Amino acid sequence: MVAVDTCLRWAWVSTETFTSTLLIYSYLIKAMSMAALTLAALLCATLTISSAAALPYVDSVIFYRVDSAEHALKLMDEGLLDMYYHTVPLHLLEGADNLDVYTNPDGGSISILLNPAEVDEFNPFSITEVRFAVHYLIDREDIVSQLLDGYGSPLISPYAPFDPDYTRILEQIASFGIQYNPAAAKAIIDTAMTEAGATMKKDVWVMDGEPVTIKLFIRNDDPIRLSIGDTLASNLEDMGFVVERMYGDLAEAYSLVYSSNPADLGWHAYTEGWGASFSRYDDSSLAGFYAPWLANMPGAQNPEFWSYEHERLDEVTIALYNGEYGGEDERTQLLREALTLGVQEAVRVFVVVPYDTFVVNKNVEGVINSVGGGITNPLTLNNAQLDDILLRVGMRHLGQSAWNPVAGYSDVYSNHIVEPLLDPSAISHPYTSDVIPVRVERSIDTAGPDGKLVVPSDAITWDPLTQRWTPVGPGTTATSAVKMDYTFSNWHHGPAIDMQDILFGVYFMYEWGTESGPLDSTIDSEYTTTVAPFLEDIFVAIRQLDDDTLEVYVNYWHFDEDEIGATATRWTSTPWELFFTMEQIVKDGKAAFSSAESTAKEVPWLSVIDADDIDLIRQYLEQSADYNIVPKAISGLETSYYTDRYMASIEWINQYDHAQIGHGSFYLSSYDDERGISFIREFRDDSYPYMVGKWSHFTEPLYPDVTGVEFNDIIPSDESFTIDVHSTGTDRLRYFLTHEGEIVHTDEIMSMGTDRLTIQLDGQWGCPASLLLFAISDDVIIPDVYTADVVSGACSHPTINDTLLGLAESERTTLLTVMVYLLDGNIDGIPTSVLDDISENPKLYHALLTMLSLALDDHISFTDIDKLIFGDE
Numbered sequence: 001m002v003a004v005d006t007c008l009r010w011a012w013v014s015t016e017t018f019t020s021t022l023l024i025y026s027y028l029i030k031a032m033s034m035a036a037l038t039l040a041a042l043l044c045a046t047l048t049i050s051s052a053a054a055l056p057y058v059d060s061v062i063f064y065r066v067d068s069a070e071h072a073l074k075l076m077d078e079g080l081l082d083m084y085y086h087t088v089p090l091h092l093l094e095g096a097d098n099l100d101v102y103t104n105p106d107g108g109s110i111s112i113l114l115n116p117a118e119v120d121e122f123n124p125f126s127i128t129e130v131r132f133a134v135h136y137l138i139d140r141e142d143i144v145s146q147l148l149d150g151y152g153s154p155l156i157s158p159y160a161p162f163d164p165d166y167t168r169i170l171e172q173i174a175s176f177g178i179q180y181n182p183a184a185a186k187a188i189i190d191t192a193m194t195e196a197g198a199t200m201k202k203d204v205w206v207m208d209g210e211p212v213t214i215k216l217f218i219r220n221d222d223p224i225r226l227s228i229g230d231t232l233a234s235n236l237e238d239m240g241f242v243v244e245r246m247y248g249d250l251a252e253a254y255s256l257v258y259s260s261n262p263a264d265l266g267w268h269a270y271t272e273g274w275g276a277s278f279s280r281y282d283d284s285s286l287a288g289f290y291a292p293w294l295a296n297m298p299g300a301q302n303p304e305f306w307s308y309e310h311e312r313l314d315e316v317t318i319a320l321y322n323g324e325y326g327g328e329d330e331r332t333q334l335l336r337e338a339l340t341l342g343v344q345e346a347v348r349v350f351v352v353v354p355y356d357t358f359v360v361n362k363n364v365e366g367v368i369n370s371v372g373g374g375i376t377n378p379l380t381l382n383n384a385q386l387d388d389i390l391l392r393v394g395m396r397h398l399g400q401s402a403w404n405p406v407a408g409y410s411d412v413y414s415n416h417i418v419e420p421l422l423d424p425s426a427i428s429h430p431y432t433s434d435v436i437p438v439r440v441e442r443s444i445d446t447a448g449p450d451g452k453l454v455v456p457s458d459a460i461t462w463d464p465l466t467q468r469w470t471p472v473g474p475g476t477t478a479t480s481a482v483k484m485d486y487t488f489s490n491w492h493h494g495p496a497i498d499m500q501d502i503l504f505g506v507y508f509m510y511e512w513g514t515e516s517g518p519l520d521s522t523i524d525s526e527y528t529t530t531v532a533p534f535l536e537d538i539f540v541a542i543r544q545l546d547d548d549t550l551e552v553y554v555n556y557w558h559f560d561e562d563e564i565g566a567t568a569t570r571w572t573s574t575p576w577e578l579f580f581t582m583e584q585i586v587k588d589g590k591a592a593f594s595s596a597e598s599t600a601k602e603v604p605w606l607s608v609i610d611a612d613d614i615d616l617i618r619q620y621l622e623q624s625a626d627y628n629i630v631p632k633a634i635s636g637l638e639t640s641y642y643t644d645r646y647m648a649s650i651e652w653i654n655q656y657d658h659a660q661i662g663h664g665s666f667y668l669s670s671y672d673d674e675r676g677i678s679f680i681r682e683f684r685d686d687s688y689p690y691m692v693g694k695w696s697h698f699t700e701p702l703y704p705d706v707t708g709v710e711f712n713d714i715i716p717s718d719e720s721f722t723i724d725v726h727s728t729g730t731d732r733l734r735y736f737l738t739h740e741g742e743i744v745h746t747d748e749i750m751s752m753g754t755d756r757l758t759i760q761l762d763g764q765w766g767c768p769a770s771l772l773l774f775a776i777s778d779d780v781i782i783p784d785v786y787t788a789d790v791v792s793g794a795c796s797h798p799t800i801n802d803t804l805l806g807l808a809e810s811e812r813t814t815l816l817t818v819m820v821y822l823l824d825g826n827i828d829g830i831p832t833s834v835l836d837d838i839s840e841n842p843k844l845y846h847a848l849l850t851m852l853s854l855a856l857d858d859h860i861s862f863t864d865i866d867k868l869i870f871g872d873e
Helices: 015-035 039-043 068-075 128-137 140-146 170-176 182-196 223-238 248-257 287-289 311-320 329-343 379-385 413-420 499-513 525-537 563-569 576-587 595-601 611-626 639-656 800-810 812-821 830-838 842-856 863-872
Strands: 060-064 100-102 108-114 150-156 200-201 204-207 212-219 242-248 269-274 349-355 356-361 390-395 426-428 436-437 440-446 460-463 467-469 480-486 539-546 549-554 666-672 676-683 705-710 720-728 732-739 742-750 752-760 767-776 784-792
Touching: 039 666, 068 356, 068 390, 108 223, 128 182, 128 223, 128 329, 140 150, 140 223, 140 349, 140 426, 140 842, 170 329, 170 732, 170 742, 182 200, 182 223, 200 705, 200 752, 212 223, 212 248, 223 242, 223 269, 223 356, 242 248, 248 595, 287 329, 311 329, 311 525, 390 413, 413 666, 413 676, 436 563, 440 563, 440 576, 460 499, 499 525, 499 576, 525 595, 549 563, 563 742, 576 611, 576 639, 611 639, 639 666, 705 767, 705 784, 720 732, 720 767, 720 784, 732 752, 742 752
Parallel strands: 060 390, 212 242, 212 269
Antiparallel strands: 060 676, 100 356, 108 269, 108 349, 150 349, 200 204, 426 436, 440 480, 460 467, 460 539, 480 549, 539 549, 666 676, 705 720, 720 752, 732 742, 732 767, 767 784
């Protein structure tokens, strides 16, 4: 998961200044050319979706900070940008004939993070019921239709309708019955606040003589989240809270929200955004978004902070994460339980998934619009072709987090620049999510789910107490073994990647993933709490077979062997000497790997592009070279080997003024955040294994599309129900008919393009029902989704009594207000706000109209209506 950052203030005074800078830098880059996931996972696991391995068609890419879509479109119209790495509202694209538009339904997600800290000062969100009520204060349908122009989907959980796991948890999603309902929210909040001892005075909740205040941090650099935050603030005020609106960008959010102690109550709620990712089997999102152990919840498991705890959520999500299930059915049950607990706890409340709309100048070919991230995946930069050697990319920011390989690269913008600098062990196919090996060929042997393999006695683990590699000895077993054959080449700074780089990454995982005692200096709350369960439950040992082959043993099984391979694979993103140097800096207390540790210890968040940190890294490298320091985890080689590595990194830093060293098809030539410009250039080295055009076969696929659906929305009872479906790019149709959260009919058929679904009704199956139809392709993992409401003729239509009683439940305040004025004969006195509520609610409007007509016709008295709606109170 990568936190989305969506806009810092523009650094340029005017378009003219920006245009001049563009032209100057474009000229310089051409002259030089002619003259010459969170990434932290790369430490100990495979990177499978983002980075790309192949020499690019272009010589260089320049990233510019561009503050808005309007500004980007102006620059593209002037020929100064080739593509824009941020979604563009559709209404801005009318008449943009010079642009190609790429849409992607997996545009990440927007959520509301709530602070559940239980402290002496009263915190309304420490009450589970109050948090849950926030679900009903968000009009997701309105956000999609009004703010997103229909380009999005309402979201109750991390799973959107097109996610592969969505159909597995469909019943749980439907059973919550969550929709915009302020009256329901108010009823829940009123009860919970009263039970907590609060009282309502002049429409404001008061506790211990003080108004109950909610501090809502709203992202003002993203117009969507700005509107969502302001609307939520107003709705919370309507519930009786005083709301303090705080505005800022991601950098401020890191400081105020993610890196602070929740117990300080510096914030109560935050409008989050998350980058897109896509997986055929997503066993990590529920842990990351709902469970404390993965350190992405308030407090982040920092021992210095108050941290959210939920033992059962940890148990269920760890079981998912570790693959502790015997098949798909068991996995589905774990998914459903974790989802239910997460939604009920409501520490993170999901809002919508926006569809991304990207724009590219028509002179650019070879764009790859991946299902997980759209055009911003690095395959695009490798495959982009245009009549120039320079590709110009606009972004909202260059980055808003520190760059380090342990707990950095945590915003989506930084990753746009860093991912092309690194080759992954494997990538996911951009449209099917199938695994494609890149730097690591894997062969898998498993005895799972119930059997065990014998681990060779010479396999080793790192012992943090004795500080040495230790053979496992006889009698050790594991569920699966993965053999990895590496394709090595040179690092950007010259030395060859070798097995020492891999081994140091494994050492680091053991050393920093194990808490040895109170004096252990190799602990980071974010990293350690995440890795510790993996070491305890999954990782068993490694065995080096030769200079480029490693065997890894794990207690992990999955019915898809690619998932076993991904779990076991070890790869690296950082040369060992740079990794070792950063480790020494952190151990000496001069910086921290994570944002939370940085705040807790009041030291810098270590970054390989920060000027002060770069100087510190250089100093430590020089000391290591001068004193012939050898890391214990990779000792035993000639002294010159270590010295050469240190000197190569020093020379790189001296030349480029940064310490970002990778092994991908591009290298970082310069990074200037103050001016909003960053260069990456093609890595020209004879050792690089992949040639130009490796990914050119990934052309735009034919997405499934439901073009028409025909059926009678009122179905005769006890008869078959037929649906005629017209679609393109579709191999299969799958449908679900649900009633009150239960699936009453489901089936799947092969598609011919024009298909008839026949549903045999077995008596009264529930009224009304919802139809959910998926058009599925074998070439693209994202389906097209169609929804509709259907009613059976066997359904009895609600009586006036039922309608009014139902509205009395959900619209009690409005009905009561109208009744008071009607009974007093003062129709003109009805407040405008109440009339607005009536006009915007068709059901309420028609019910009140019916009620008034009946009264005026003497069919019912106002007194009877009063009793009908409100009983004998």
